[in-house]
Amino acid sequence: MVEQKLMGLNGDEAVAYATKQVNPDIVAAYPITPQTIIVERFSEYVADREVDTEFVAVESEHSAMSSCVGASAAGARAFTATAANGLALMWEIVYIASSLRLPIVMAVVNRALSGPINIHNDHSDTMGARDSGWIQIYCENAQEVYDASIAAWRIAEHLKVQLPVMVCLDGFTLSHTMENVMTLPDETVQRFVGDRPFIEVEGHMGKGELRLNPEMPLTMGPLDLQDFYYEHKIHQVDAMEQALKYMKDVDEEWTKVSGRSYKYVEPYLMEDAEVALIGMGSMMGTVRHMVDDLRAEGVKAGMVKLRLFRPFPVDAIKKAIGDVPVLGVMEKCISFGAPASPLMEELMTVYYHDKEKPMIANYVVGLGGRDVSPDMIREAYKSLAKIKKTGKVDKLSTYIGVRGD
Amino acid sequence: MSKERTWQELPKGAVSYRSSMEYKTGDWGVDAPKIDHDKCVKCNMCHFYCPEGCIHVEEDGTPVPDLEYCKGCGICAKECPVKAIEMVRK
Numbered sequence: 043m044v045e046q047k048l049m050g051l052n053g054d055e056a057v058a059y060a061t062k063q064v065n066p067d068i069v070a071a072y073p074i075t076p077q078t079i080i081v082e083r084f085s086e087y088v089a090d091r092e093v094d095t096e097f098v099a100v101e102s103e104h105s106a107m108s109s110c111v112g113a114s115a116a117g118a119r120a121f122t123a124t125a126a127n128g129l130a131l132m133w134e135i136v137y138i139a140s141s142l143r144l145p146i147v148m149a150v151v152n153r154a155l156s157g158p159i160n161i162h163n164d165h166s167d168t169m170g171a172r173d174s175g176w177i178q179i180y181c182e183n184a185q186e187v188y189d190a191s192i193a194a195w196r197i198a199e200h201l202k203v204q205l206p207v208m209v210c211l212d213g214f215t216l217s218h219t220m221e222n223v224m225t226l227p228d229e230t231v232q233r234f235v236g237d238r239p240f241i242e243v244e245g246h247m248g249k250g251e252l253r254l255n256p257e258m259p260l261t262m263g264p265l266d267l268q269d270f271y272y273e274h275k276i277h278q279v280d281a282m283e284q285a286l287k288y289m290k291d292v293d294e295e296w297t298k299v300s301g302r303s304y305k306y307v308e309p310y311l312m313e314d315a316e317v318a319l320i321g322m323g324s325m326m327g328t329v330r331h332m333v334d335d336l337r338a339e340g341v342k343a344g345m346v347k348l349r350l351f352r353p354f355p356v357d358a359i360k361k362a363i364g365d366v367p368v369l370g371v372m373e374k375c376i377s378f379g380a381p382a383s384p385l386m387e388e389l390m391t392v393y394y395h396d397k398e399k400p401m402i403a404n405y406v407v408g409l410g411g412r413d414v415s416p417d418m419i420r421e422a423y424k425s426l427a428k429i430k431k432t433g434k435v436d437k438l439s440t441y442i443g444v445r446g447d
Numbered sequence: 448m449s450k451e452r453t454w455q456e457l458p459k460g461a462v463s464y465r466s467s468m469e470y471k472t473g474d475w476g477v478d479a480p481k482i483d484h485d486k487c488v489k490c491n492m493c494h495f496y497c498p499e500g501c502i503h504v505e506e507d508g509t510p511v512p513d514l515e516y517c518k519g520c521g522i523c524a525k526e527c528p529v530k531a532i533e534m535v536r537k
Contacts, residue, residue, distance in 0.1 A: 141460075141461060142461065143459050204459065204460075243458035243459055243460060243462045243464075244458045245458065245464060247466075252459065252460050252462065260462055261462065262460065262461075262462060263461065264461070264463045270451065270457070273452075273457050274454070274461040276454040280454075
């Protein structure tokens with residue numbers, strides 16, 4: 043294994059540095075808090091000629107994603123980064139990118155969606171984009187951000203996948219917090235990502251690569267009505283299933299290169315756990331800490347960190363959850379008017395037909411950047427212990443850390 | 448629903464595998480141009496104005512509308528400087 047360099051990077055810088063090493067053909071981005079550092083750092087790399095990338099300073103996120111779609115369709119590696127309202131502004135093109143099967147990589151620095159306006163972290167932005175057909179990876183720390191920002195290209199461009207990828211990192215908690223990050227040499231990253239491969243498609247002029255080429259014209263993004271649209275949506279369903287199958291190959295290859303191993307779902311002390319929390323992102327570090335504290339107090343606590351949300355890794359999740367009797371779902375998101383938050387609903391769905399399943403309760407935390415403190419996590423575990431004792435879930439959703447009952 | 452390919456048979460990325468040439472839009476039209484060749488001065492304005500590009504010009508300058516693609520918009524008849532084109536019911 044090659045020697046790695048320890049760097050002090052915050053989450054945003056980890057994205058920028060990894061992307062510099064990937065050296066994509068185009069970066070089209072608009073600055074928005076808390077993603078700004080990514081764009082700032084990367085434009086410095088461009089100015090200093092440390093990359094060959096064409097930097098497109100667009101006037102909005104709608105244009106950023108549009109530029110990425112155009113460039114990616116032409117065969118380029120296209121990268122962008124955004125957060126919250128920026129993601130909302132690029133919305134229609136986000137769906138177009140995935141339906142055209144363009145392997146764009148986008149870092150989304152999770153921030154609360156307005157309004158009222160708030161710049162701090164929760165998952166309302168990317169959870170809203172969960173049906174957009176993008177792969178979504180949620181990171182716990184800056185190291186994961188660095189690693190995911192490189193592996194994402196291979197996942198997106200995998201010939202069986204061909205889908206855009208969102209690398210999600212929590213605003214400020216990760217984006218602006220400096221951590222130790224082990225980084226690989228540029229040439230190792232370059233060798234790992236290689237050249238962008240293309241799938242073969244049949245166009246009106248015959249067979250050719252799925253890219254715009256004047257020698258072999260293709261019609262991309264035509265009007266697609268009652269007679270074909272549905273089939274093309276099933277293509278996207280299939281692509282997600284393929285992604286679930288092949289992403290682990292990329293993760294394993296990355297482990298060989300970096301020595302760091304990643305799974306879709308990462309359980310912690312779940313073998314004999316009686317109460318457990320599942321969730322995503324940086325708060326899971328605090329949950330792990332609380333699990334240790336509770337174990338020291340004699341509580342059989344466990345936790346499951348979900349790294350991959352799209353595609354939803356059903357089998358891996360069930361395996362990680364195992365036979366824990368009570369499961370709490372911790373989420374930084376509310377689906378207004380819904381019976382519960384998104385992750386909770388999906389977990390309930392995958393367990394519905396099972397005879398053996400945990401009792402499941404939803405705990406909403408940390409909206410608009412409100413700190414997810416160890417005490418709040420302890421409160422969730424206490425609530426789970428009560429459910430275990432009484433044998434019933436009184437409240438499907440609990441809002442932890444909000445003032446008032 | 449048409450008897451088209453299954454999703455497994457279709458090219459990915461919603462790429463169109465058929466040419467628009469196969470899509471005969473002529474049946475959209477209610478009217479079609481009828482050229483009075485005695486009046487026609489072969490100026491070819493109809494050819495240039497046709498938004499579908501479906502009025503071809505023969506070697507001697509005679510304009511010939513392709514009714515397989517003509518949508519019957521009537522722009523040729525409107526633009527003809529000698530009023531040699533009449534729109535008639537198909």
